[in-house]
Amino acid sequence: MQLTSYWQATAPRFDGAQDAVSGHYDVAIIGGGFTGLSAARHLAKSGSKVVVLEAQDVGHGASCRNGGHLNNGMAHGYGEAMARFGSDGARQLYHAYDASIDLIAQVIEEENLDCNFQRSGKLKLASKPGHVAGLKASCDLIRTEADKDVVFLDRAELADEIQSTDAYAGMLYPKSAMMHMGRYMHGLATAVVGHGGDIVENAPVTSMQRADGNWLLTSPLGALSAKNVIVATGAYSGKFSPKLLRHFVRRIIPVGSYIIATRPLTDAEIAATVPGNRTYVTSLNVGHYFRLSPDNRLIFGGRARFSSKSDFKNDAASAKILRKGLMEMFPALSDVEVDYCFGGLVDMTQDRLPRAGQVDGMYYAMGYSGHGAQMSNQMGVVLADMIMGNDDNPLAGMSWPAIPMYTGRPWFLPFVGAYYRFKDIIS
Numbered sequence: 001m002q003l004t005s006y007w008q009a010t011a012p013r014f015d016g017a018q019d020a021v022s023g024h025y026d027v028a029i030i031g032g033g034f035t036g037l038s039a040a041r042h043l044a045k046s047g048s049k050v051v052v053l054e055a056q057d058v059g060h061g062a063s064c065r066n067g068g069h070l071n072n073g074m075a076h077g078y079g080e081a082m083a084r085f086g087s088d089g090a091r092q093l094y095h096a097y098d099a100s101i102d103l104i105a106q107v108i109e110e111e112n113l114d115c116n117f118q119r120s121g122k123l124k125l126a127s128k129p130g131h132v133a134g135l136k137a138s139c140d141l142i143r144t145e146a147d148k149d150v151v152f153l154d155r156a157e158l159a160d161e162i163q164s165t166d167a168y169a170g171m172l173y174p175k176s177a178m179m180h181m182g183r184y185m186h187g188l189a190t191a192v193v194g195h196g197g198d199i200v201e202n203a204p205v206t207s208m209q210r211a212d213g214n215w216l217l218t219s220p221l222g223a224l225s226a227k228n229v230i231v232a233t234g235a236y237s238g239k240f241s242p243k244l245l246r247h248f249v250r251r252i253i254p255v256g257s258y259i260i261a262t263r264p265l266t267d268a269e270i271a272a273t274v275p276g277n278r279t280y281v282t283s284l285n286v287g288h289y290f291r292l293s294p295d296n297r298l299i300f301g302g303r304a305r306f307s308s309k310s311d312f313k314n315d316a317a318s319a320k321i322l323r324k325g326l327m328e329m330f331p332a333l334s335d336v337e338v339d340y341c342f343g344g345l346v347d348m349t350q351d352r353l354p355r356a357g358q359v360d361g362m363y364y365a366m367g368y369s370g371h372g373a374q375m376s377n378q379m380g381v382v383l384a385d386m387i388m389g390n391d392d393n394p395l396a397g398m399s400w401p402a403i404p405m406y407t408g409r410p411w412f413l414p415f416v417g418a419y420y421r422f423k424d425i426i427s
């Protein structure tokens with residue numbers, strides 16, 4: 001078993017980064033994940049002089065360490081969103097996720113990217129008999145309020161979609177999609193450079209200050225000035241220079257999430273597990289998400305343990321927990337070999353809603369809370385447009401207070417995990 005991201009291991013390595021940086025830019029972007037690179041592409045295409053400073057290599061954060069789902073619909077309950085934002089606000093937020101998948105499809109077409117994008121649809125599964133009524137009510141509400149395309153499937157109708165004793169009903173979101181995250185990342189970074197943007201890898205920004213209306217940024221690979229700064233550091237905001245990005249560190253909870261990839265499944269194994277070839281998520285609080293890879297591996301993820309660490313030791317321990325979860329969900333795969341295991345940090349906010357805007361003169365977007373492979377691309381474009389004078393931020397006006405008694409070390413995660421596991425047991 002390789003303890004490395006399947007997406008990175010099976011994609012070409014981006015080789016367009018420069019090894020030093022200096023001079024003046026219109027926009028400096030901190031973080032080379034989807035948020036940062038999407039903003040960079042949009043700005044560079046529009047003629048801005050832009051640089052992305054990435055502490056590791058592009059995509060080494062969550063953007064190439066995720067489940068590979070591009071799901072529409074919110075991670076949040078639709079009823080909760082209505083209670084908080086009203087009918088129009090909830091609908092606008094819901095459709096922002098649709099727009100983010102459309103944007104990715106458009107980028108793929110414009111840049112001619114080969115990244116196995118397909119409108120697979122997402123199936124949200126009721127994992128217990130007691131979850132079926134809630135799923136049906138949620139489906140009815142979304143159909144009435146926002147999306148006539150979502151469909152409820154009862155257990156008999158699930159047979160062509162999934163073969164598991166742990167799936168009692170499903171809600172199908174046909175607009176959802178999947179893609180190879182590593183190939184898309186490679187294509188996106190290559191497009192940034194192709195449009196005239198600069199990317200610098202292994203360049204953690206270690207200091208940042210304002211002088212004469214500009215920002216001065218330093219990294220081990222050089223210093224530069226920039227008229228505008230975008231912070232696109234997600235769950236990794238505290239990893240390289242916690243004091244520098246303290247505003248975000250106090251608001252983002254980095255939570256480890258882990259994934260295993262099996263060996264390629266045979267046609268018979270696919271027929272006995274996920275014949276529908278969709279993205280799948282379960283209804284448990286501490287549940288699983290899975291899909292087939294382009295080479296027919298089952299990419300199976302979950303919050304194996306409540307930790308803010310994502311390192312080899314944690315990944316290996318998590319592989320065992322996830323393998324057990326996979327066997328429970330799909331007994332037909334009880335002997336299947338696991339070829340890859342990897343983990344990443346999810347940028348959770350306290351209310352699991354993303355945030356984007358401007359603070360202390362910096363533009364930022366983060367907090368996608370495990371549902372950001374699509375929205376990060378969209379919010380990168382939104383930030384770029386804000387800088388270019390066109391403010392159309394779907395997340396505008398959402399307050400974002402610091403988490404009380406929290407300075408970036410989520411000591412409370414094991415307790416939160418225990419609480420949600422207990423809720424799953426009694427639900």
Ligand SMILES: Cc1cc2nc3c(=O)[nH]c(=O)nc-3n(C[C@H](O)[C@H](O)[C@H](O)COP(=O)(O)OP(=O)(O)OC[C@H]3O[C@@H](n4cnc5c(N)ncnc54)[C@H](O)[C@@H]3O)c2cc1C
Binds near residue numbers: 034
């Ligand atoms: C295991 C896992 C599974 C997931 N599954 C899904 C899924 O299936 N579908 C979905 O929609 N979402 C999923 N997500 C969430 C999704 O991947 C993220 O929301 C999205 O990729 C965030 O992109 P980003 O560009 O904002 O952040 P990231 O991709 O995390 O990029 C932030 C970058 O900032 C860099 N950085 C940090 N500090 C500095 C600094 N000081 N200087 C320079 N660079 C810095 C980091 O090195 C990092 O590369 C998952 C996340 C994880 C971890």
